[in-house]
Structures are given as C-alpha cells and as structure tokens.
Amino acid sequence: MSEQDLCEEEQKLCKEWLAKNYLTFKNDTYKFNSKYRAGVLGLVQKGTAYLHVIGDNVKDLYIDELGRATEGDLIIAQRLLGKRGGASAKIAEIVGREESYGVGYIVERYGHKSLVDLKTDHPVGAELTQGEINSYKLGDVFKIDYQEHKIMEKLGHISDPKVDEKIVLAQYNKHDEFDEEVLKIARSFAPVDAKRYPNRKDLRDLPFCTIDPVTAKDFDDSIYWDDKNSTLYVAIADVSEYVKPFGALDNEAMYRGFSIYLPHRSIPMLPRELSETLCSLQPHVDRLAYVFEIKLDKKTLEVIESDVYEAVMHSDRRFNYEEIDDFFDGKLKAKTDEEKRIFDALTKLRVITDRLKEQRLKVGFDFHSVEIEMTLDEDTNLIATKESKETPSHALIEDCMLLANKEAAKRYDRGIFRIHEPPSQSKLQTLYQELSAIGMQIEIKPTIKETIEAIQKQAKEMGIESDVDTLIIRSQMQARYAPLNSGHFGLGFEEYTHFTSPIRRYSDLIVHRLLKAIKKGDTKEGSYVLRNIETLAMMISEKEREASTIESEYKARKYARWAKENLHKEFKARIIATDPEVRAELHDEIIGAKLNITHSENVVLFENVIVRIDKVDIPRARIYAAVVGKAD
Template sequence: MKSLLIKLTHGLSEQDTTEHELQLIGEWLSKNYLTYKDNVYKFHSKYRAGTLGLVQNNTAYLHVIGENVKDLYIDDIGVATEGDLIIAKRLLGKRGTPAATIAEIVGREQTYSIGYIIEKYGHRSFVDLKTEHPVGAELSEEELNSHNLGDLFKIDNFENTVVEFLGNLDDPLVDEKIVLAQFNKHDEFDEEVLKLAKSFPEVDASKYPKRKDLRSLPFSTIDPVTAKDFDDAICWDDANSVLYVAIADVSEYVKPFGPIDDEAIYRSFSIYLPHRSIPMLPRELSETLCSLQPHKDRLSYVFEMHLDRESLEVVHSEVYEAIIHSKRRFNYEEIDLFFEGKLKPKNSDEEEVLDAISKLKPITDALREKRLKIGFDFRSSEIEMQIDEQHNIVSTHEAEETPSHSLIEDCMLLANKEAASRYDRGIFRIHEPPSQAKLQVLYQELASIGIQIEIKDTVKETIEFIQEQARDLNLESEVDTLIIRAQMQARYAPLNYGHFGLGFDRYTHFTSPIRRYSDLIVHRLLKAINAGDTAEGSYVLRNIESLSMAISEKEREASTIEIEFMARKYARWANENIGKEFKAKITATDPELRGDLKDEIIGAKLQLTAHDNFVLFEDVIVRIDKVDIARARIFATIVRRVDV
C-alpha cells in the first residue's frame, strides 16, 4: 500500500498498474482524491498521503510520504492510530502550521507484525511482540488456550487477520522467521518464477555474435570465502593502462514486466544473515547462470576504463555487452596472502592473473590515496557473527578491512562513477552533507570527552581535525561511529546531489545487479542510452522518482532485518549469562546510558544502569541483570570501571 501511495504522489502511468492497484485507484478517483491526465494517475493537489505519527490528545502529525514537504498537523484523528497510512485533505488558506483533515485510513505503515501469547494476572492475551499492546487480529478464548504461552503468529495489519503460525519464542530457530515475517520476506520463489529461471540454457558464445568476446582476457573474481553469487570480475591491462570491470549481465535474463522482475522489484535487495542469504533472484540465476563462475563462459556488462597514470583520471571509457571467461575465483584471504608473498601461482592461468593483480595494486592504492583527499576514511567496525545449527552464537569478531578489500573497492568505485557520468536523470546513489543541527549535537558529544572543536573552512577539514585528536586518544573507531551517526543516510534518487561521504560529484550503483535492484535499473538505462533507444529509456525513467524511494525503503528493511536478527541472537546469549560480568564500553550517556559488549562476545547493545557518573567511551565492567527476549533487549548494571 505504501508503495502505491508513493507512486501516486509522483504520478503513476496506467500501463504500469496492477489489477489490484486499479481497483483502489478507481475507488479513489470516484472520491476525487486523484486526477487522471495523459494516462497518468496522480494525487489531486488538495490531497496528501502519509503516515500518522506523534499522536497525542487526539491530535497528530501526518508524515507525508513520496515528497520532501513539511508534516501536516491533524487536530482530530478520530479512530486513526499511530502508524496508520492516511489520505488527508489539506486545509488551504489556513495560517500557521500546515494542516489537514483525515479523508481515509487506507492501511498500516507496517503491513505485517508479529503477535504472541502472554499471560498477565492469570489471563492470557494476544499482544504485539514489540509493544505488548493488543494486536488488531484476535484469537478466540479457545484458540488462546489451545496454544502455548510464547507462541508467535504473523499478523496482516491491513486485514487484521492471523496469517501464519511461526513457532514459539523459546526456540532460537524462530528468530529468523520473526525478522523475515515482519516485512513479509521469504526465501521461496513462486513456481512460475522458478520455471522461468530454470529455462535459460548455459551460455553458448556462438549465439551472441554482437557481444564483445573478452574470453581471452585474464579476468578473475575476488570475494568473501563464503560467497556464492559473484557479481563482478576484474582485469588489468598494465601495458595499456586499461581496467576492465565486468558485471553479471542480469538484464539479459530479467526482463521488465516478467515474473522474475516482479519478484526482484518486490525484494529489491538480497538479505544476508550470519548463516545464509535470502536472495533477490532465484538461485538458478544468482548462484549459477548470472554468477561469474570460474572456467565458464558468462554474459557480462563491462566498463572498459583507460586511465592516465599521472592524474589517475579516466581519460576514456566504454560500457558494452560482452562474454568473459573468469580464469580463477579467489577469496580475499588468498589475495592478501599473495600480497604478503605467501601464495604462489599453481598454473599458467593463475600466474597471468596474479601478475596483473600485482601490477594493479599500486594503481588502486594511488586511487584510494587520491580519493581520501576529498572523501572520508571512516574506521567504524562491522561485526561478523557465527551461529550453530540451533542458531545460538558461537563467536563474534570485527570484520577486517584488508588490502584485497581495498583493491576491489576502488575498482568498483571507479566503475560506479563512470556509470553515473552517463546520464542526468536515472538512479543516483546520493549522500547529502550533514545538517548543522546534527553537527552541533556531534560537537557537544565530542567536547564531553575532551576533543577540541575547531570549525575549519569546510566540514571535511573540521571532521579530519576531530579524527586526528581521536587517533591520539585511541578512539578512532568510536569517534568515527559518532561522526557517521551524525550524517544523513545515503539513499537512491532520480537526480544527482553528489555523495558527501565519498567526496564524489556523481555516483551510482552499477556493480551488484545480482543483489541490488538499483544496479539492474542502471544497466537497463545505460543499454538504452547506448542503443539510442528513447522508447526503452523513457520506460526505465517513467516511474523513476517513486522507484528510487521504494528501493531506498527496501534497503532500510533489509538492513533492519540483518541488525534485528543479530540483536535476537545477542539477547539469547545474554539470557544464558545472567548474573555474569563482562567488559563493555559506554556508547551513549544521553538521553539514556547505553553500551556495547567488548568481551568474549562483542557488539551486543546494552541498556545500562549505574550508581555513579560515567563518560562517553569509558571502559567498564557490567553485570547482565535481565533480558527481554521478545524485544531483544539486554539490561545490565555497571559494576566498576576497568583499571587502566
């Protein structure tokens, strides 16, 4: 529902509507919420759609979706509740705060939620997992008593119905079902989608005479050791200073309006949990035919970039459809060993590939050095978690950024920049500068730990001055985390606003179409531009505003799922360690005291209580007191400071 409201805010072409959407559109047209002109449906200027928030004393604010405008004040919400999706009528000509009245409640911002059975004061209730408020759907007295306490159910908030029994809260295996169900994510694909994905034959180069044949070039892939979907391959021609970045040509198989495309739009991103992935595309494509596997002919979309060795600028580039044949699949650890002189080639193919990689490394090192003169180098840590077959934590560790990661990163950044340079309207990856309000909060937090704030000519210079002091205090990662928190969230947009964090004037995502729908759209757009196909280009751009917003929202959903799953694992681990003491670091003092576990297990978020005053980033010993498994919250008390 929210996706449809966003589309109607920007204008939805009749030919792009589904049967269900047309039914709703017909109803709303009859109520004059919409206009219909040139085969496009759009909200009438008097109406706005949004989410109800900040409910208090029967008043609320409508957070308008689909456009960047001020919230609308509503002074009588009637039967509406916080989180409802609303079509509202603007009150025009009224002085003061922009206001509106509710025209219709059309759904809930969160289409699905999780309900579970609890017992309070000797009475069983069916409540929301996160709030413990009654859910819209109901279970009869008989149903409540026939199930166990802690039994979990997926709820359709629009229909107010129980959709699915998920399991019991006591079972660690149910955590995955919880985090996926709240956003209606699933691993399985419909039979129609799978049938089509399985129907594509293996690549026969003779069937693609118009593609550039690059099979003789020493391409290789470099990925995590656990990776199964290989989006990108690289090849460095040192003699001619040419970098080839070959990307899986997903658009050859996933056509607009087809069943695979419909499912890919719905998913928009692959989701990565510690033990497995939930792919955007069927595995028959993502892990086989599209994946740039070694020793197999594969269709790819290639950026050929000619570099000037002095300036490190791309002096000429082409993007075209090709066929490649990867000589070797490396993991990051292998390439790092090679850089350390601990891995030798085993055959002529490996010798050719590794020789090219050794000559590429000084180029990417120089590209990185140049990039960091205008962009930022943040050292916030990413936690990797291992779980056992019962989905309990085995171990955690900080992911390490190594030379092999940096080499691949700068190759991909170069290709992404080149892609963004080829159009003025499409999909851009934008990152706007932080607001002054957020910067002021950041400066206050840093001043509290003794970091001097000196406002320089630019935000970049100010932040780099802060980072220098953080290094002296051995708080690089912690301070960088605060700086990142103060920034705007990167998102997708149809027009270019630059990328503040990277320091790039133009940037997009081109290099991962197997796992990101944004990249697939960029491929389609570039192909249309190359072919001079204005009709195809117009199709790709037709609903680009609403598509950009929808993809950005799907990205946040995927991130929330990944973070929440780990939070639930941490909570179960903590529940087995109540009363025990561990090392932790203070990560927030206002509005409440919070910390991160820094012991045998790292990264768990703690809500802390203390009988003394503590400062930001202080190392402490905490005792785990209580765990709320349902909400994945860990409560601990600070026992003492860590002796330095």
C-alpha cells in the same frame, strides 16, 4: 503514472480521483494536480506530523490537523499555498494504510493467557476467542497481519533459537521460498553458449578474476587491469538479460529488493538457479556480463574515456580476500601461468587503486566503523564473534567498484542515483556537544569535512578512533536512492549510483536496464524504465532499510540468547551512550552485544568498565547489565 501500467481496479480509482480534482490526465498519463500531493504520514508528535511525499525533489509537508489519521496512513493532502513558514498541507483524504505486519506470542497475564506483540508487549487485537488462545502453549510465536487483525501462521516457540530467523523476516512479511512459477522461469534458461550472442563483445581471452568473501556463492563482479593500455575492465553479472520487466520473476525481485545476509545463510533476491549459478561469474565457465571499460590517465588518474557494453566473459580464477592479502604479503605464489598473469595485473592495479583512494579521501571521508562477524552452531546459537577489518584486497575491489558506479551515474540526468545529503546543523551540534563532554576540543573549521577530520585526528590521539567514527556516522543523513542527482556527501562524489551488484540489489538492475536503453537509443524502453522512477526509488530505499534492520535485529537476538546462558557473569564492556540512558557494548570473549545499563555510577562516554549481566528479555532481544567496576 501511465494508464497502460494500471490494472482495472487502479484505473477505477484514478478516475475517482480525477473527478475529485486530485489528478490531471494528459497524454495517457495521470499526474497529481499541483495543489495536491500523496504520501505516507510519518511519526505523530503532539497531534502533528510530516507527510513523506511520494515524488522526486519534493519536500515533506507539515500537517497540524490530523483528524482520524495516524502514523503509516496513506494520505492525499491539499497544499496550503501562501501560508507563512515551511511547506504545509491539510488532509484531503485517507486512502489506506501502509502494509503492516508483526509478531505476537502467548504470555500469561492476570491468571489467563493473552496474545501480545513481541516488541511492545501490548495485546494484539487479532480475532481470537479465549478458547483458541488457551489451546496454544505459553511462548508460542505467531506472524500477525495488523491490517486484517488476524494470525497468518504459527512461527514456532520463543525458546527455540531457530525461531529468530522467522521472527525477523515475519516483521516485514519477507519469505525465503520462491513460488513455483518464479522457479520455473529461473530454470528455463539454457547454459551460456557464446555462439548465440554474436553481437556481444567477446572478452573470454582476458584474464578476469573474482575476489570475494570465502563463503560467497553469488559473484556479481569480476575485474581485469590492462596495464599496457591503462584500462580497467569491471565485468558485472548481466542479470537484465534474464530478468526482464514484468512477469513473475521481475515482480518477485522487485518485492524483495535486496538479498538479506544473516550470519549462517543468505536469503537471495533472485532464485539460486540465477544468483548462485547462471548469473554468478563463476570461474572456468562462460558468462554473460555487462562491462565497463575505463581508460585512465596514468599521471592524474582522470578517466580519459569509458564505455559500457554487453559481453561474454570467462573468469579464470575465483579468489577470496584472504588469498589476495596473502599474495600482497608475499605468502602466496602463483602456481600456474594463468595465476602469474593475474597476480602481475593485480600488483600493478593495487598501485592505481591506492592512489585512487588517496585522491578520494581528499574530498570524501574515511570512517573506521567496526563490522562484527558471527559464528553460529548448527542450532543457530552464537559461539564466536570477530571484527571484520578492511584489508588491501577489500580496498582494491572497493575502488574498482566505486569507479564503475561513478561512470554509470554520469550517463543520465534522471534515473536511479545513490545520494547522501550533508548532515543537518542540529545533528552536528549534538555530535559536538557529546564529544565536548568527554574532553575533546571542538574547533569549527570553514567546512564540515575539515571540522570532522580535526575531530578524527584528536580521537586517534586519544585511542578512541572507531568509537568517535561511530558517533560521526550516527550524525550523518542516511544514504538513499533518488531519481535526481544531488551528490554523495560521504564519498565526496558529484554523482554516484549503484551499478555493480544486480544479483543482490534491485537498484542496480534498474540502472543496467536504463544504460542499455540509452546505449541503444531506445527511447521507448528508456521512458518505460523512467515511468514510475520516483515511486521505485522511494520503494527501493525502504526495502534497503528493511534488509538492514532484519540483519541487525537477527544479530541482537543471537546476542540475547548468548547472554541468557551467561546470566550473573562479569565481562568487559565499553560505554557507548550516556544520554538519554546509559548503554554499553561488550568487548570481551564476545564483542558487539549492546547492553542496557540499569546501574552505573560516574561513568563517562567510551570508558572501559566491568559489567554483570543481570537480566535478558528474549522476546524483545534486550540485555540488561550493571556496571560493577572499571576495566583497565
């Protein structure tokens, strides 16, 4: 950590740690002494835990004497060198706790009101008198600061479906509104005037188009295929032109990390003045873009050369996925010369992306997991669900973006990489055992890829392709961001990053800043971007997990409220787990709801059954059901 990045309080702390020999100080930079590491204490089991070490390419440390330390504590640990076994350490100092927030609600216990945690049902140790608790209604919901042990705000009442959004956001201290200081910066930018950017490449004559979901408002990416020169242009919103390092706008984007997408609305990483307007590659207006120009060999589809540069572009047309699928199916014709030009290019580009996908799947995986789309009414109650399937238009855009992301990752050795490690042998063994139990013949091939592809082939023949793919995905390591490259197992790529969505992912904004610094030969800016890259990669990975959890927990709450309205009714479902407990998933008029099965006899994995919804726990978003018969 560079001294100039530290505030006064942090400088004081670093000097204390320097005196304790935890740190070294050289060339205005603090680094950890080789004997010491800092990290967050993971799950405590039987008095031991692993320390999740902050830093690049460093292993977690095993700690067998925890003293007063508990899960979530920020620790400085002394490495135990020369000790046999895995890397281990002892706790030198507990320096704080991870930020911790939660949600509590008022219940009645033993004849009096009590404030309990929504997830655990344990009493919340907030500083409240019994008189204060009695002033609230049963079911009132509150955001809790567990570090300070205090109530931060009342969120609403557990019976109101609109409180679900507040609950899932409060658990991670997320907020929707932007401070006025941030909004003031976002509103301060002038509309794009190409004359003000003489050093940018002018691509306004190229017929770019965007292809997105019908509900999208933030258009990150636009494409154009020049078939004559076998060149793909991937134009990405140039967020880094507006969101500069330091300052309120960048701090807020970093804090949020990702846009969050709920079924009825989005909670953007950037103010809507940027995410849905000035940065968004809207049709028929000039926009600033950061563009990859990628020339391909038409025979091999190898990249002959690529360049990335700042440009001014002008999207000629905004399409949704359904429109492009209709065009590919012959159901949509060009209405203008402009559209005809775009459709001609897309027809030729589809041949290229289909071949790119075919090549990619020779080294990477093809998983058929099911995404569920929810439709909510104006009170945010669930009224319908449908499976979201990949179509030719999705596939075309995906392979264009993958190509740009790969090219971006090739341009540096240290930065932000998207890595995905191979699964552990223990997880694979569990997977093989689960599949053997339903009668699948598991043959271990020379590589994991060959083994999994043989399993997928068998699953397809059995008609349980997406179910088995879901289990395979569950056995994988989680993809994450890292400062050093170690490849992407799932995609089969040697190097990969995220470049194409800076409106909704902070990782991509960092990649843009780094590529611009490299392009300009600006070593000062480049070194600034990389200065705290280890901590940043770790933080972004954590923010991604939070956003994903918020999105899935919100859906679980909508399912639970729907189930409450359908108590004692019977539905078709599929068994999705038998160990350690039986679980099922609804496959009826509503699909995707997870069910905790309380009564079942002789059910097997992936069996279709009839279930009766017996009980719903709204605070914890759990649905309990009994298997009452077999389905066809």
